[in-house]
Amino acid sequence: MTGIIKSRAEILEEFPSDYTVVDIETTGLSPHKCCIIELSALKVRSDSVVDKFTSLVKPDGVINSFITGLTGITNDMVAAAPDIKSILPGFMEFISDDCILGHNVSFDIRFISANLKKYFASEFTNARKDTMYLSRRYCTLPCHKLDYLARHYNICTGGHHRALNDCMMTLEVYKNIKKDVTSSLNSLL
Numbered sequence: 001m002t003g004i005i006k007s008r009a010e011i012l013e014e015f016p017s018d019y020t021v022v023d024i025e026t027t028g029l030s031p032h033k034c035c036i037i038e039l040s041a042l043k044v045r046s047d048s049v050v051d052k053f054t055s056l057v058k059p060d061g062v063i064n065s066f067i068t069g070l071t072g073i074t075n076d077m078v079a080a081a082p083d084i085k086s087i088l089p090g091f092m093e094f095i096s097d098d099c100i101l102g103h104n105v106s107f108d109i110r111f112i113s114a115n116l117k118k119y120f121a122s123e124f125t126n127a128r129k130d131t132m133y134l135s136r137r138y139c140t141l142p143c144h145k146l147d148y149l150a151r152h153y154n155i156c157t158g159g160h161h162r163a164l165n166d167c168m169m170t171l172e173v174y175k176n177i178k179k180d181v182t183s184s185l186n187s188l189l
Helices: 008-013 065-071 084-095 104-121 131-139 146-152 165-188
Strands: 019-026 036-045 046-055 101-104 127-128
Touching: 008 036, 008 165, 019 065, 019 084, 019 104, 019 165, 036 065, 036 084, 036 165, 046 084, 046 165, 065 146, 084 104, 101 104, 101 165, 104 127, 127 131, 131 165, 146 165
Parallel strands: 019 101, 101 127
Antiparallel strands: 019 036, 036 046
């Protein structure tokens, strides 16, 4: 473990057992110029999935070949999907006031927040935990990308860059980091 020394209780607070894992896929990197094309979430209680939400989202424009190559999501796949204005209220109802868990979660939250402001004059206020941050803080690895961490923990990376699959990978990475940190703390007692 690196950084400022924290008490055992403070460290364990960084690892809640009830949360919602969130991941999105987009047409690009800018939340103001690009669109969400897939939203997924896993509701987790006591570190076990109890419910899921997933939907493709019809963007304002077209999905370019780079994004299709990365995600596997095609323009045909989203042609009949709901638009973000239609699907976002149900997604927000699903996550409710849960703590949000994601990998590089600020990326996802920037897109969700931009759409909440644009269509509903609303703010995204949920607490959040980031597996990338936790990995950088507690794991001495040369890389902290989701697929690298998944391979490190022997987690299947099939379907990487599809939102629901990335939610599952993030959840398993989180549980492994939590287990490692808890084991390290227990060995110090």
